[in-house]
Amino acid sequence: MKMIQSKLGIKILKNENYRTDTLPEFLSESAVSHIRKFHETLPGYRATPLLRLDSLAVKLGVKHIYVKDESKRFGLNAFKGLGGIYAVTRILCRELGLDINRISFSDLQTPEIKNKIKEIVFITATDGNHGRGVAWAASQYGCKSYIYMTKGTAQSRVDAIKAVGAEDVVVTDMNYDDTVRLAAKLADENGWKLTQDTAWEGYEEIPAWITQGYTTMGAELLDQLRLDGITKPTHLFLQAGVGSYAGSILGYFANRFGGTPPVTTIVEPVNVACIFESALAGDGKPHAVPGIQETIMAGLNCGEPCLTTWAILRDLSSFYAACPDFVTAKGMRTLANPLGNDPKIISGESGAVGLGLLALLMEQEDLAEVRKMMGYDENAVILLISTEGDTDPVNYYDVIYNGKCPVE
Numbered sequence: 001m002k003m004i005q006s007k008l009g010i011k012i013l014k015n016e017n018y019r020t021d022t023l024p025e026f027l028s029e030s031a032v033s034h035i036r037k038f039h040e041t042l043p044g045y046r047a048t049p050l051l052r053l054d055s056l057a058v059k060l061g062v063k064h065i066y067v068k069d070e071s072k073r074f075g076l077n078a079f080k081g082l083g084g085i086y087a088v089t090r091i092l093c094r095e096l097g098l099d100i101n102r103i104s105f106s107d108l109q110t111p112e113i114k115n116k117i118k119e120i121v122f123i124t125a126t127d128g129n130h131g132r133g134v135a136w137a138a139s140q141y142g143c144k145s146y147i148y149m150t151k152g153t154a155q156s157r158v159d160a161i162k163a164v165g166a167e168d169v170v171v172t173d174m175n176y177d178d179t180v181r182l183a184a185k186l187a188d189e190n191g192w193k194l195t196q197d198t199a200w201e202g203y204e205e206i207p208a209w210i211t212q213g214y215t216t217m218g219a220e221l222l223d224q225l226r227l228d229g230i231t232k233p234t235h236l237f238l239q240a241g242v243g244s245y246a247g248s249i250l251g252y253f254a255n256r257f258g259g260t261p262p263v264t265t266i267v268e269p270v271n272v273a274c275i276f277e278s279a280l281a282g283d284g285k286p287h288a289v290p291g292i293q294e295t296i297m298a299g300l301n302c303g304e305p306c307l308t309t310w311a312i313l314r315d316l317s318s319f320y321a322a323c324p325d326f327v328t329a330k331g332m333r334t335l336a337n338p339l340g341n342d343p344k345i346i347s348g349e350s351g352a353v354g355l356g357l358l359a360l361l362m363e364q365e366d367l368a369e370v371r372k373m374m375g376y377d378e379n380a381v382i383l384l385i386s387t388e389g390d391t392d393p394v395n396y397y398d399v400i401y402n403g404k405c406p407v408e
């Protein structure tokens with residue numbers, strides 16, 4: 001496959017093997033419509049805002065830029081709770097012999113049910129947001145959760161997970177993928193429910209539920225766009241760690257748009273770009289990026305693709321991008337300093353990389369050919385999801401106010 005590297009070190013890869021003949025059935029509307037209905041029964045549920053950045057669109061030379069602000073999700077400052085609460089609920093329904101297709105949050109709040117589930121323990125590994133989502137979900141039902149975190153985790157992330165009710169939060173000296181293996185082992189040894197947002201051979205059912213849980217974002221998005229007169233955006237940026245979130249939205253959109261999703265770019269940190277590297281390898285298989293990697297994009301610092309969603313990203317993405325940290329820093333600053341009457345969006349390191357990439361694609365002279373190839377012009381209607389707010393406030397401050405990670 002043809003890879004292009006910009007002067008600044010951004011890498012772009014075009015998917016030469018794009019194919020839409022098989023769509024992921026588990027992300028079809030009929031498979032997931034009950035999930036949005038369930039989410040709507042949760043206390044504090046409301047669709048997160050979809051914001052239009054008109055002045056920025058004019059400045060960059062595109063038609064529209066839409067950003068969905070997931071910092072407003074359930075008070076968790078990130079989207080991940082959508083998958084966590086759905087998977088936890090589905091696990092509980094299975095234990096109780098209840099039909100997930102008909103369940104509402106209040107059905108599981110009776111004293112009788114609470115008594116039956118109070119000994120169930122959940123465990124997961126996380127670089128922050130997913131663990132917060134699982135701890136929050138478990139505590140909604142009065143269940144315990146143990147959360148294992150990666151080396152170098154910011155204290156604010158540990159505190160945020162404790163604040164939503166985790167029984168214990170343990171920071172390991174391992175990377176994300178090894179922390180996942182540790183959590184899986186502890187789950188096995190103790191009979192705890194591993195609620196992990198990535199899949200491997202032999203562990204695929206629960207990650208598929210988590211992936212399905214994220215589709216509520218996609219469903220909200222299409223309703224919100226329609227209210228603004230748009231049936232389908234032309235372009236979509238999806239950031240990836242293991243790729244569950246990106247696979248969820250892309251797979252759901254591919255189903256909703258009859259096999260022709262928007263032109264989608266999967267965006268990752270350059271030194272831990274496992275989806276990019278897997279696509280580049282070109283053998284159709286997922287490949288790992290081993291070792292402990294440094295990036296400010298903590299939520300995207302994952303070296304092994306999720307097995308369940310890899311095929312979706314392999315077949316239905318149009319482009320893959322691997323970005324140095326300054327790309328997301330530029331995105332964070334751009335969203336924090338709106339032009340004209342555009343709204344301000346507080347977007348964290350893993351939330352803003354798509355917007356930073358869009359801005360650089362439109363501004364950098366040496367990327368003119370690339371932006372033409374990708375179809376970014378005055379007709380482009382671009383959709384981005386800011387998947388988190390300032391989940392690491394210290395780093396957020398450094399980026400926005402101290403100019404950390406300048407474009408160079």
Ligand SMILES: Cc1ncc(COP(=O)(O)O)c(C=O)c1O
Nearest residue numbers: 129241242243244245299387388
């Ligand atoms: C804020 C944020 N955005 C995006 C992602 C990427 O999700 P995934 O690991 O499913 O690719 C994560 C993962 O933790 C995240 O926390």
